[in-house]
Amino acid sequence: MAADTTLAGLDALDVTDRAGAGARERAARLWAAAWPKLAAIALVGVVWELVHRSGWKKFVLPGPGVTLSNLWQQAQTGLLWHAIGTTLERAVSGYAVALVIGTVAGILVARIAPLRAAIGSLITGLQTMPSLAWFPFAIILFGTTTQTAILFVVILAAAPSIANGVIAGVDYTPPLLLKAGTMMGLRRLALYRHLILPASLPTFVGGMKQAWAFAWHALMAGELLVLIANEPSLGVLLSADQDQTDMPSTIAIMIVILILGIAVDAGFGVANRAIRKRWGLS
Amino acid sequence: MTTTAVTEIAAVSLAGVSKVYGRGGSAVRALGQVSLTTAPGEFTCLIGASGCGKSTLLSLVAGLDRPTGGEITVNGRVALMFQEPGLFPWLTAAGNVELALRARKVPRTERKARTLELLDAVQLGGFGGKRPHELSGGMRQRVALARALAQDADVLLMDEPFGALDAMTRDLLHDELDRVRERVGRPLTVLFVTHNVREAVRLGDRVVLLSSRPGRVIEEYPVPVERPRRIDSAPVAELASVITDRLREEVSRHGR
Numbered sequence: 164m165a166a167d168t169t170l171a172g173l174d175a176l177d178v179t180d181r182a183g184a185g186a187r188e189r190a191a192r193l194w195a196a197a198w199p200k201l202a203a204i205a206l207v208g209v210v211w212e213l214v215h216r217s218g219w220k221k222f223v224l225p226g227p228g229v230t231l232s233n234l235w236q237q238a239q240t241g242l243l244w245h246a247i248g249t250t251l252e253r254a255v256s257g258y259a260v261a262l263v264i265g266t267v268a269g270i271l272v273a274r275i276a277p278l279r280a281a282i283g284s285l286i287t288g289l290q291t292m293p294s295l296a297w298f299p300f301a302i303i304l305f306g307t308t309t310q311t312a313i314l315f316v317v318i319l320a321a322a323p324s325i326a327n328g329v330i331a332g333v334d335y336t337p338p339l340l341l342k343a344g345t346m347m348g349l350r351r352l353a354l355y356r357h358l359i360l361p362a363s364l365p366t367f368v369g370g371m372k373q374a375w376a377f378a379w380h381a382l383m384a385g386e387l388l389v390l391i392a393n394e395p396s397l398g399v400l401l402s403a404d405q406d407q408t409d410m411p412s413t414i415a416i417m418i419v420i421l422i423l424g425i426a427v428d429a430g431f432g433v434a435n436r437a438i439r440k441r442w443g444l445s
Numbered sequence: 446m447t448t449t450a451v452t453e454i455a456a457v458s459l460a461g462v463s464k465v466y467g468r469g470g471s472a473v474r475a476l477g478q479v480s481l482t483t484a485p486g487e488f489t490c491l492i493g494a495s496g497c498g499k500s501t502l503l504s505l506v507a508g509l510d511r512p513t514g515g516e517i518t519v520n521g522r523v524a525l526m527f528q529e530p531g532l533f534p535w536l537t538a539a540g541n542v543e544l545a546l547r548a549r550k551v552p553r554t555e556r557k558a559r560t561l562e563l564l565d566a567v568q569l570g571g572f573g574g575k576r577p578h579e580l581s582g583g584m585r586q587r588v589a590l591a592r593a594l595a596q597d598a599d600v601l602l603m604d605e606p607f608g609a610l611d612a613m614t615r616d617l618l619h620d621e622l623d624r625v626r627e628r629v630g631r632p633l634t635v636l637f638v639t640h641n642v643r644e645a646v647r648l649g650d651r652v653v654l655l656s657s658r659p660g661r662v663i664e665e666y667p668v669p670v671e672r673p674r675r676i677d678s679a680p681v682a683e684l685a686s687v688i689t690d691r692l693r694e695e696v697s698r699h700g701r
């Protein structure tokens with residue numbers, strides 16, 4: 164039929180299959196993203212070296228060369244890796260619990276109006292509370308012989324951002340999609356499972372990313388305040404370096420902390436971009 | 446007062462339906478005493494100027510909103526299509542159709558085949574794996590049509606579904622809609638809201654003209670034009686100009 168073929172022709176014109184990027188193209192894109200970062204790192208190194216050579220605080224401020232070789236040496240020992248392992252394990256377990264608590268709390272608050280009136284603003288209030296302020300409370304409650312106090316504060320720091328991400332996502336589910344879902348016959352749990360939760364995914368990932376930053380801050384503060392005997396962590400190493408006025412080691416550990424933070428953040432960035440691409444938002 | 450399913454001849458029947466938004470001095474009467482009956486399989490186009498409550502009417506029939514007065518009876522399942530396709534962006538075209546099947550508990554084993562059938566019915570068999578943003582506006586509306594058909598509806602409510610499309614795509618979708626209605630194998634009643642008079646005459650068995658503020662039925666035009674029809678054919682244009690004149694008369698009443 165003529166109309167059939169016209170329609171098929173129009174469809175073919177409307178949809179252009181984008182060919183996948185070749186290896187060369189991908190390498191070029193990677194380089195385009197990488198070189199400004201590498202240049203920035205190099206610039207920091209150069210400025211650092213210049214400050215070092217100028218002689219400012221020369222007895223306590225080491226140059227990048229000494230610091231990096233210190234880092235290299237520490238990386239040869241088991242101690243640093245053990246410390247990284249302990250810290251990351253705390254980060255992951257604290258964050259995981261916060262994820263569960265925050266998600267459940269977020270769904271409940273978004274769904275139940277009186278609950279929202281009661282604790283909706285409290286969640287945002289909790290978010291603005293500096294995690295450091297929780298430690299005296301947590302230390303008195305749980306003591307300093309176990310990591311419970313640290314995990315407690317990490318969870319408290321991260322959960323509100325997760326919950327807020329869920330609430331915002333639910334609130335901003337497009338009304339048109341809600342109408343379409345209702346007409347389809349999606350109700351209650353099915354409506355959440357098939358419509359509201361997937362629709363709030365981008366906002367949720369935003370909340371997760373923010374929660375990670377809060378969790379990481381709280382964890383570092385906790386590890387410096389709650390020193391558990393015979394349990395090396397990044398915080399314990401940092402604290403010991405401070406006690407021994409060992410500046411190269413101090414900066415080396417700081418670099419490790421920075422790298423870990425950036426790596427996880429980049430992971431969230433990848434997830435975020437993948438979702439946006441899938442949805443056709445970018 | 447409520448939407449109930451009854452076994453009568455009428456597919457959709459509205460008796461003295463009114464809708465008021467708000468209360469007291471700021472109350473707006475969107476619909477006033479609308480009475481309308483459509484037979485099973487009938488294609489009814491509702492036309493009117495701004496403020497005639499066309500979309501309100503569909504929302505009421507769809508059960509998304511309750512009328513202030515009067516009675517609405519719908520015989521069978523209802524599906525609704527909007528000007529925007531309203532597809533879920535995280536699902537593929539096939540995923541969107543399949544979810545509608547799943548929502549009405551079609552067994553998993555049948556869903557794949559049914560989804561393909563429905564996409565074939567709107568001539569999108571090869572595009573099931575595409576996400577909505579990869580498709581054109583017309584193709585998205587066809588996925589939305591397939592999704593509406595997946596709801597196994599007896600009554601299809603369409604709220605200016607082709608309003609955002611270019612003229613060529615719109616004309617082709619008119620043909621497509623005719624074909625799909627023949628192909629579903631059951632009488633599919635359609636209530637179609639548009640502000641495009643020619644579109645209404647091209648598609649409808651009957652064109653119902655609504656007044657504005659509040660909306661009520663002022664005239665009904667049967668469309669005695671043989672199918673298949675063309676939007677640019679003489680009989681369609683003739684009736685459209687008659688209706689347009691009457692519509693303009695109604696609109697100018699508000700300027701006085």
